[in-house]
Amino acid sequence: MNNEAIKELLYKMADDQLILGHRNSEWTGMGPLLEEDIAFSSMAQDKIGQSHALYQLLHQLGEQEPDTVAFMRNAGQFHNCILVELPNGEYDFSLIRHFLYDTAEALRFEMLKQSSYKPLAELAVKIRAELRYHTLHANTWVKQLGSATEESIGRLQHSLEKALPYALGMFEPSPYEADLLSDRIFEGENALREKWMMHVEKVLSQTQLTLPDWKLIEPVYGGRVGQHSNHLQPLLDEMSEVFRIDPTAEW
C-alpha cells in the first residue's frame, strides 16, 4: 500500500479537523444562545477528538506523537484547507462554514467506509454518529435561517458567497489522486466534490438562498501544500502556547 499517499490524505483530514475544531471552540461562552453555545462547543470537541484519532493513525505509520504533530509545526507545515483557518467573523459565517465543511467531511468519511486502508475504514464507521449529528445541526440551522427573515437570509447569503471559493479549495487536487484510486484507498477529491455539490444544492433548494453558478467560482487553493492565509499562524501560536512552554503540563 502506498504509505505516502495515505499520509497525505490523513494529514489534510486531521489538520482540517484540528484547525476548524479550534476555530469553532473560540465561540465557547459567546454563542448566540446558551443551547447553541453548548452544541457548537460540543461539536468542536468532537472535531478535535477526530483529529486526534487521525494523528494516531499517522503515528502508527511512523509520524511523531499526536501532541507533537498538532502543536509543534508551523503554518507552512499544515495541510488544512484555507476555509477552516479563516477567522470566525459573525455567527452567520461560522454557520455557513460549518454547513459547507461538515457536508464534505461527512461525505468523505462515508466514502472511506469502503477504503482498502482498514484503520481509516474502521474510524469512518465508528464516528458516523458524530458526523450525523453535525450535519443534522448544520442543515437544520441553514434551513431555518435561510428561510426566516430578510436579515437572516441576507446575512447567510452574504456569508455563503464569501465562503464558496474557499469551500471549493477543500477539494484541491492531491498529487496522489491516481494512487489512492488504484489502491482503492479513496475515490478522490473530484468524486467527493461532485457529491458535495449535489448535497449543498439539495439543502439550499429548501431555503431562499441562491447558489451562484459553480463555474463562476474560482477555488482558493494552496492550503494542502502549506500555502496559507496570514490567519493560520496566530491561531497556531495561541493553540500551542502552553505546550511550547511546558510539553508535560496537565490542566
Added chain:
Amino acid sequence: MNSLDPRVNRLPAVGQPGQVEPRAPLDQFGTFEVFVQAKEGKPFQHEGIVHAPNLEMAFVLAKEAFTRRFTCVSLYVADTRHVYVSAMTEGNTAAWDFINTVADKPGEKISYEIYLLPKRGKQHQHAGTVKAATPEEAMSEAKKQFGSKMVYNVWVIRTSDIRFTSPEEKELWLTLPEKKFRDASDYKGGDKLKEFLERSKIQS
C-alpha cells in the same frame, strides 16, 4: 442609556402620560420540553427545557444540552404549549382525586402520551399511551389505567405533537460512552488541588 451591562439595557424606558399599548412581544425563543431515555426498555423521563425557534431546532439543541454527558439511547421534544398539566397535589392526596372522569363520547380518538410525577421534586416519567378525543378525556383515561399508582401530577401530550428520535437517528449516541472527558469527575479537580497545595507547602 447605553451600558456594558445587558441588564441595564433591558430596563424599560420611562413612559409618556396617558400611554396605553399592547405588552411587548416575546424577545426570547419559546420553550420546548425535553424527555430522555437512559436505557432501552426504561421509561422516558422529563429532563428540562430548551429554547428554540421551532420543534426541529429544539430536537437538535436538546441533544447536546441534555445528552452530551450521561449515556442514553433516545430523546424527544414537545412544545411547552402542547403539554397539558393536571392539578398538583401533596401529602396523601393523589393527583387522580382532582381529575374529572369524562364520559365516553363517540367520535374520533387520537393518541396521547401520559407522564406521571411519582414524588414531589422528582421528574415526570412516561407511563403509557391512551386514546382520547380531548386532553381532558386523556387525563380521565389515564386515571382509569394508572389510577392505582400514587402520583402528584399528570401530564398529557398529543403523540403527534412530539418530535421523536427516528430509528436511523438512534445511532446519534454511539460514541458517547467513550467521552469520559466530559464527566466532571474525569478532570480530577480534587487531586490536582491537593497536589498544588502540597507543592505550595514545600515551597513556603
